[in-house]
Amino acid sequence: xxxxxxxxxxxxxxxxxxxxxxxxxxxxxxxxxxxxxxxxxxxxxxxxxxxxxxxxxxxxxxxxxxxxxxxxxxxxxxxxxxxxxxxxxxxxxxxxxxxxxxxxxxxxxxxxxxxxxxxxxxxxxxxxxxxxxxxxxxxxxxxxxxxxxxxxxxxxxxxxxxxxxxxxxxxxxxxxxxxxxxxxxxxxxxxxxxxxxxxxxxxxxxxxxxxxxxxxxxxxxxxxxxxxxxxxxxxxxxxxxxxxxxxxxxxxxxxxxxxxxxxxxxxxxxxxxxxxxxxxxxxxxxxxxxxxxxxxxxxxxxxxxxxxxxxxxxxxxxxxxxxxxxxxxxxxxxxxxxxxxxxxxxxxxxxxxxxxxxxxxxxxxxxxxxxxxxxxxxxxxxxxxxxxxxxxxxxxxxxxxxxxxxxxxxxxxxxxxxxxxxxxxxxxxxxxxxxxxxxxxxxxxxxxxxxxxxxxxxxxxxxxxxxxxxxxxxxxxxxxxxxxxxxxxxxxxxxxxxxxxxxxxxxxxxxxxxxxxxxxxxxxxxxxxxxxxxxxxxxxxxxxxx
Amino acid sequence: xxxxxxxxxxxxxxxxxxxxxxxxxxxxxxxxxxxxxxxxxxxxxxxxxxxxxxxxxxxxxxxxxxxxxxxxxxxxxxxxxxxxxxxxxxxxxxxxxxxxxxxxxxxxxxxxxxxxxxxxxxxxxxxxxxxxxxxxxxxxxxx
Numbered sequence: 034x035x036x037x038x039x040x041x042x043x044x045x046x047x048x049x050x051x052x053x054x055x056x057x058x059x060x061x062x063x064x065x066x067x068x069x070x071x072x073x074x075x076x077x078x079x080x081x082x083x084x085x086x087x088x089x090x091x092x093x094x095x096x097x098x099x100x101x102x103x104x105x106x107x108x109x110x111x112x113x114x115x116x117x118x119x120x121x122x123x124x125x126x127x128x129x130x131x132x133x134x135x136x137x138x139x140x141x142x143x144x145x146x147x148x149x150x151x152x153x154x155x156x157x158x159x160x161x162x163x164x165x166x167x168x169x170x171x172x173x174x175x176x177x178x179x180x181x182x183x184x185x186x187x188x189x190x191x192x193x194x195x196x197x198x199x200x201x202x203x204x205x206x207x208x209x210x211x212x213x214x215x216x217x218x219x220x221x222x223x224x225x226x227x228x229x230x231x232x233x234x235x236x237x238x239x240x241x242x243x244x245x246x247x248x249x250x251x252x253x254x255x256x257x258x259x260x261x262x263x264x265x266x267x268x269x270x271x272x273x274x275x276x277x278x279x280x281x282x283x284x285x286x287x288x289x290x291x292x293x294x295x296x297x298x299x300x301x302x303x304x305x306x307x308x309x310x311x312x313x314x315x316x317x318x319x320x321x322x323x324x325x326x327x328x329x330x331x332x333x334x335x336x337x338x339x340x341x342x343x344x345x346x347x348x349x350x351x352x353x354x355x356x357x358x359x360x361x362x363x364x365x366x367x368x369x370x371x372x373x374x375x376x377x378x379x380x381x382x383x384x385x386x387x388x389x390x391x392x393x394x395x396x397x398x399x400x401x402x403x404x405x406x407x408x409x410x411x412x413x414x415x416x417x418x419x420x421x422x423x424x425x426x427x428x429x430x431x432x433x434x435x436x437x438x439x440x441x442x443x444x445x446x447x448x449x450x451x452x453x454x455x456x457x458x459x460x461x462x463x464x465x466x467x468x469x470x471x472x473x474x475x476x477x478x479x480x481x482x483x484x485x486x487x488x489x490x491x492x493x494x495x496x497x498x499x500x501x502x503x504x505x506x507x508x509x510x511x512x513x514x515x516x517x518x519x520x521x522x523x524x525x526x527x528x529x530x531x532x533x534x535x536x537x538x539x540x541x542x543x544x545x546x547x548x549x550x551x552x553x554x555x556x557x558x559x560x561x562x563x564x565x566x567x568x569x570x571x572x573x574x575x576x577x578x579x
Numbered sequence: 580x581x582x583x584x585x586x587x588x589x590x591x592x593x594x595x596x597x598x599x600x601x602x603x604x605x606x607x608x609x610x611x612x613x614x615x616x617x618x619x620x621x622x623x624x625x626x627x628x629x630x631x632x633x634x635x636x637x638x639x640x641x642x643x644x645x646x647x648x649x650x651x652x653x654x655x656x657x658x659x660x661x662x663x664x665x666x667x668x669x670x671x672x673x674x675x676x677x678x679x680x681x682x683x684x685x686x687x688x689x690x691x692x693x694x695x696x697x698x699x700x701x702x703x704x705x706x707x708x709x710x711x712x713x714x715x716x717x718x719x720x721x722x
Contacts, residue, residue, distance in 0.1 A: 208706055364672075365642070365671070365672050367670050368671045369591070372671060372692055372694050373593070375694040375695070376597065376693065376694055376695065376696075376699070379695035379696055380695075380696050381695075383696045383697070384697070386694060404693075408694070412672075415672060416672075419674065419676075467675065529653065
């Protein structure tokens, strides 16, 4: 049995409709006009019965291929069991058709009429489909028919919409995305379940400013602008990245927020849809990649810098070595001609003094004196160049012994000025003996040299030890110096006093600095309370490391 | 030939001139043989040795081309023929490290070159003293 058309039976108009449709069906099946009328009359009678006796019923027109016969038919579904009663119309209808059937199934009754088509033509699926289309496209027979159809369509549509909305809700609720619809003032009109689950806020709370607790403070401004929809619609859809707090663990999670306006038929924006998708993993990968890239670049830079540094160190070492060689060779070789000048000047002065007049002797003596100065200068320079890290071996050194040794070498100068050196208990340190001895000699020698003319030099040498560092103090009662000269005092060839007053090349303290440097220490000076000088040498004792 | 024979090794012949000047002034009876570097010095000593002449004293400069004083000292001290001869290192610059090295290699002593006539005289007297005592010592050993 193939259903072709369905007619709800509600009032008298539907009888006419049933008649017309069955006439049409007869025509389609190729019945003669009288046969059409017979079939349509039977159908109309059935419909009348349904209308008068039945309950909210519906008529179906059909075709039934049941070899050896082919039937056109109509059936009525009644929502209550029907009994064979003496309804005249139905009795009449029974007589007009080939077959009649009443069946009660549960609470429903079905009455079917079968009208055999003469010649029993085979009605194939194609034809049945054509007929269905014919009925569907049939022009409304009357305004009533039209109204009825529209109504049916509307009901169908609303059912579809109901189903689709339900599907949509199920879908949005199961998605791990935050989905909202917003009205024109940015209030949420719909939110999926995930939004509440994720934010831990109800829609009402969110509409009352609770977004502030959800969106990261750094992202809130842009987010609130986006949500307020106070932007020209041309710029939509807008996307932004922001951090939303997950209520379950309190952590901020990166989301991609998109807001899309929805327009009605007149192209006015009626509402908005917002999606927030978790892009945290993506964001972290992105960040990691960036960090990685930056790290690589930094590493590369570091490697380059390191290489540059190594080159510089190499060059520096080379030039430093060359400089030392130069200083050594220059001073060594310079000594030789100076010695010759000294020697010959002396020879003439001593062996030919009777043959020299006074002026000649004086000039020659000047040559001799200048050469002697030059020789001292060269020798000091040589000494300075020889104080280098090259061959230093550190040992435990007793500073008392060093100080006494230095005083011994300076004994003559000391006696000359009636000076005294008081050495108080000095500690042991790790150092190079001969360099330290030179250091003490230079500082104590300076103190003797720069004593006051009327006061015999008194020099106190003492030490303080703290945290593995030894501070050695050299206090004198000499002429002292002003504090402002301290920074330059330890540079090569820096002199505070004129040669006329005090001899010297400004090398002694430079050597001292070099020696303290080689001992990883330092040297400084300051005027003391007696307006003399105080030199302070600071050297790590080095004994803790042993 | 005199009893005392100095082998003077220095790349600067002027040094010999200065010494000779003073030797003449004091009229010392000394033979001085001159070599401009270590190689020459060793060759000279070898050829003299063939003639039965052995220096009483070798005076050695340090900075010399081809074979310097330090190397020459090592060769001399390694030689059975010459190792007993006193070697005085005679140099312009005073360097504690060099001095120590030379002494440890067997040098008799280490002198810086004089800068005056008086010093030169003292130096020569020192040479004579070292050579003379050595001379006496070898003699006494021969007895």
